[in-house]
Amino acid sequence: MSKALKGGVRSQWPRTLALAMSIATATVLAGAGNIAQAAAVDETSFTTVKIDPALLTAVSRGEAPAVLVKFRGEADLSSAFGMSGDARATWVYETLKSFADTQQAQARQTLAGQFRLSESAHDYTVLWIDNSIAIAGMSAPMLDALRSAPNVKEIRLQREIPLPVEPDAQPAPWQTFAIETNLTHINVPSVWALGFKGAGIVVANIDTGVRYTHQSLVGKYRGNNGGGSYTHNYNWYDPYNHSATPRTSHPHGSHTMGTMLGDDGAANQTGVAPDAKWMACIGFGFNGSGATDAGLLECGQFALAPTNTAGASPDPTKHADVVNNSWGDCGQTYDNWYEGVINGWIAAGMVPIFSNGNASNCGYPNNPPLNTVGNPARSGKVLGIGSTGKDNGLYAPHSNKGPTDNVNTGLPNYPDPAGFANLKPNVSAPGVNIRAADHTSDTAYYLSNGTSMSAPHAAGVVALMWSAAPCLKGNYGVTGTLMMNTATAIPVNTGSPSDGPGNIPNQATGWGEINALAAVEAAIEFCATGAPPAVSKAFAPTTIATGGTSTLTITLTNANASVATLDAVLTDNLPAGVVVAPTPNASTTCGGSVSATAGGSTVSLASGGTIPASGSCTVTATVTAPANGSFVNTIPAGALSTDFGDSAAPASATLTVNSGGTFVCSAPINHALPATIDGFSINWATGALIDDDPATGYDINLYSSGGLTMWWTNAPPVNAGVAPTTTSADYSVLQAGAVVGPASTWSRTNGAMTSFRAGVDGYLGFRYQCAAGTCYGYAHLTTTAGGANPGFPATLVDYCHDTSGAPVTIGGGGGGNHTVTPSVGTPSGTISPSTPQSVADGATTQFTLTPASGFQ
Numbered sequence: 001m002s003k004a005l006k007g008g009v010r011s012q013w014p015r016t017l018a019l020a021m022s023i024a025t026a027t028v029l030a031g032a033g034n035i036a037q038a039a040a041v042d043e044t045s046f047t048t049v050k051i052d053p054a055l056l057t058a059v060s061r062g063e064a065p066a067v068l069v070k071f072r073g074e075a076d077l078s079s080a081f082g083m084s085g086d087a088r089a090t091w092v093y094e095t096l097k098s099f100a101d102t103q104q105a106q107a108r109q110t111l112a113g114q115f116r117l118s119e120s121a122h123d124y125t126v127l128w129i130d131n132s133i134a135i136a137g138m139s140a141p142m143l144d145a146l147r148s149a150p151n152v153k154e155i156r157l158q159r160e161i162p163l164p165v166e167p168d169a170q171p172a173p174w175q176t177f178a179i180e181t182n183l184t185h186i187n188v189p190s191v192w193a194l195g196f197k198g199a200g201i202v203v204a205n206i207d208t209g210v211r212y213t214h215q216s217l218v219g220k221y222r223g224n225n226g227g228g229s230y231t232h233n234y235n236w237y238d239p240y241n242h243s244a245t246p247r248t249s250h251p252h253g254s255h256t257m258g259t260m261l262g263d264d265g266a267a268n269q270t271g272v273a274p275d276a277k278w279m280a281c282i283g284f285g286f287n288g289s290g291a292t293d294a295g296l297l298e299c300g301q302f303a304l305a306p307t308n309t310a311g312a313s314p315d316p317t318k319h320a321d322v323v324n325n326s327w328g329d330c331g332q333t334y335d336n337w338y339e340g341v342i343n344g345w346i347a348a349g350m351v352p353i354f355s356n357g358n359a360s361n362c363g364y365p366n367n368p369p370l371n372t373v374g375n376p377a378r379s380g381k382v383l384g385i386g387s388t389g390k391d392n393g394l395y396a397p398h399s400n401k402g403p404t405d406n407v408n409t410g411l412p413n414y415p416d417p418a419g420f421a422n423l424k425p426n427v428s429a430p431g432v433n434i435r436a437a438d439h440t441s442d443t444a445y446y447l448s449n450g451t452s453m454s455a456p457h458a459a460g461v462v463a464l465m466w467s468a469a470p471c472l473k474g475n476y477g478v479t480g481t482l483m484m485n486t487a488t489a490i491p492v493n494t495g496s497p498s499d500g501p502g503n504i505p506n507q508a509t510g511w512g513e514i515n516a517l518a519a520v521e522a523a524i525e526f527c528a529t530g531a532p533p534a535v536s537k538a539f540a541p542t543t544i545a546t547g548g549t550s551t552l553t554i555t556l557t558n559a560n561a562s563v564a565t566l567d568a569v570l571t572d573n574l575p576a577g578v579v580v581a582p583t584p585n586a587s588t589t590c591g592g593s594v595s596a597t598a599g600g601s602t603v604s605l606a607s608g609g610t611i612p613a614s615g616s617c618t619v620t621a622t623v624t625a626p627a628n629g630s631f632v633n634t635i636p637a638g639a640l641s642t643d644f645g646d647s648a649a650p651a652s653a654t655l656t657v658n659s660g661g662t663f664v665c666s667a668p669i670n671h672a673l674p675a676t677i678d679g680f681s682i683n684w685a686t687g688a689l690i691d692d693d694p695a696t697g698y699d700i701n702l703y704s705s706g707g708l709t710m711w712w713t714n715a716p717p718v719n720a721g722v723a724p725t726t727t728s729a730d731y732s733v734l735q736a737g738a739v740v741g742p743a744s745t746w747s748r749t750n751g752a753m754t755s756f757r758a759g760v761d762g763y764l765g766f767r768y769q770c771a772a773g774t775c776y777g778y779a780h781l782t783t784t785a786g787g788a789n790p791g792f793p794a795t796l797v798d799y800c801h802d803t804s805g806a807p808v809t810i811g812g813g814g815g816g817n818h819t820v821t822p823s824v825g826t827p828s829g830t831i832s833p834s835t836p837q838s839v840a841d842g843a844t845t846q847f848t849l850t851p852a853s854g855f856q
Helices: 053-060 078-083 085-103 105-114 140-147 179-187 189-191 252-262 293-304 341-346 451-468 476-486 516-529
Strands: 017-019 067-071 124-127 133-135 152-157 202-207 222-224 277-282 322-325 327-330 351-355 381-389 427-428 432-435 445-448 532-538 543-545 550-560 570-573 602-605 615-624 629-633 650-656 671-673 689-691 698-703 720-725 755-757 777-782 817-824 829-832 837-840 848-851
Touching: 017 293, 053 140, 053 152, 078 085, 078 532, 078 650, 085 105, 085 293, 085 341, 105 133, 105 140, 105 543, 124 293, 133 293, 140 152, 179 189, 179 327, 179 615, 189 451, 189 516, 202 451, 252 277, 252 451, 277 293, 293 341, 293 650, 322 451, 327 351, 341 351, 341 689, 351 445, 351 476, 381 451, 451 476, 451 516, 476 516, 532 629, 550 570, 550 602, 602 615, 629 755, 629 837
Parallel strands: 202 277, 202 322, 322 351, 351 381, 381 427, 532 650, 543 650
Antiparallel strands: 017 327, 067 133, 067 152, 124 133, 432 445, 532 550, 550 615, 570 602, 629 650, 671 689, 689 698, 720 755, 777 817, 817 837, 829 848
């Protein structure tokens, strides 16, 4: 994104977005566009794209501002909650990326093809985590092209405000302790004494960068290879400058990292989890120590799927476990601009920690009023952290208060609100005169105040909990619940009617101040005595033809140190339309017996079945489906009942069934073409409508109600298209990867004899005649180009055709002969001639298709 952040126009945030500390503030991001909640999008429902008026003004003046292009829809990540480990994060990454690839296909092609922008050069950045694209410089022609691209929802300026530095708060008298008193106060050393210091856990911050050579941080850096050697790829990212080594724009980021895990091995033990490892993204490093919305989104994306320092080659197996976000805005209503990141993190098994915000950053008085918590901490899905004193256990009056207007829906995916769904903060932690690393030298430390200092205490406690109780790793809902349940209550009368009995909980300190020892002990007890096994499931393959088969695999995982035994039958009820195949192939690696009957609708594992200690086992069966559709198969939470308890989360998998291309065409009425299986020469992502009647004014009109994606098997870059005449100079080009629609037309002359033709790359288009008045069905042709362009095969599949009998035209270029090989697919028919035909360059040949029974 470096180019996206050089010059240009950006809009200013209507409210301050700040690094949540008293000594300095950073304003960034409020009021970004909403994200559609539906996974499926009906494009016919949308006729306009929202354009930022300031953007229109900028391009009209000839400026090239940095923009954010938002697309409609969001990926369904619900199946992730039945998965675990790196496979879970990988699935989330692949699902988000695939969804964005589909929704953004034509827009990206426009940027790369028409405007010659390069993603690798950071002319634009794909933000798959948010289904958006950040563009370095927007021109008027580019804006015109993108506003007509399918699925585009909004185009607006990127937004940023520099970090204004405020005077330091008056510190307490300086006194160095080997272990800082804020850590002792929340019982961190007692956890260390049990042997748990965060080993095996990776924490991250999105902040002002980290001084990676600092004496309290260098040994904890995941990129430290030892011996003075470092690997910064996948451990450090700068969305603005793409710096090859970690840099800092302000001491804030080094300080928050120091509170999470800082320890110099001697007299400076500042961090909660000193055996954890860290990675970082400099979200606040634009134009000094400011941030942009695009930069913060890219940092969120990096935390889930880290890249090299150039932003390439994502690897979700290197994701962070806990992400500390000591920043936020001053909005007093919920703004979902960061929701895509939050959803992706939680689905991947990561913990989102956000500071609640400070009164001084937003112009509130000390002991601010209710409803002052900002975004993203305002999200009901995240753990919002307020402040207490350094070691006095009292509410710190700089700390902003709830309630939030975005409620927490609770378990199994989110921490249990216990009836207080609008509570913010959720818990509190020390945030006054906190001592940790400075960025000015490798031995410098400083004191700072704010909820920025409180949040990393909570992130460090999560690392302690997960290192002590590995069964919790990835289980954000239970982790957050245990942290809240074990907090030390701090009653504060906020005047809020939503506070609890005796002001516990309350909208100033939440459930109270975190207690590291109590939280870790609760985590250990949960895993030792009550960690229920988990269920996940998958289909392979995930897409089949009608009547085809797929293997359903149900995986049972037991994190306990002893075998788990089923105390009831585990039954998977297949969704309507999916049944056990004629040959069930039912088997299990779990102890016990599996049942799956041909044609039946259930797969079950008998009571008494066993899951190995600290391991997993599987139940498999072959299934089939007789009709098209997308079938979601879910095992509900609690369906797996064992002596360690019932499964806490549902497990889902989706099976897609496609017929392979049977469709109807009857002019002048349009008919739907079902999606074909990936691998056909032309793939219809969500359905196409075809009209081939001169009375409509168009020979062939393609459009889509849900986003129509078309591409060619071997992806020719140009010259594969449609010609309203047989003149080589007069045909429209269908670019590889292009998205056609809504209401896109290929032939614009009323009554014209439209024929498909090949371009210089040897790709073939054709039309053939039928004996009946309307021809429809399935045909498949391949060509081998001769002359200067040998060996370019071409295929066309699933088209509606008229009865004109227009000939096939072959134009491979470069002279020489071409071989045209016809074949007929399903539903079948006969094609004449049926043998390969040799055709001179520029000459024509003709085929006649006679439909067999089965055509509609």
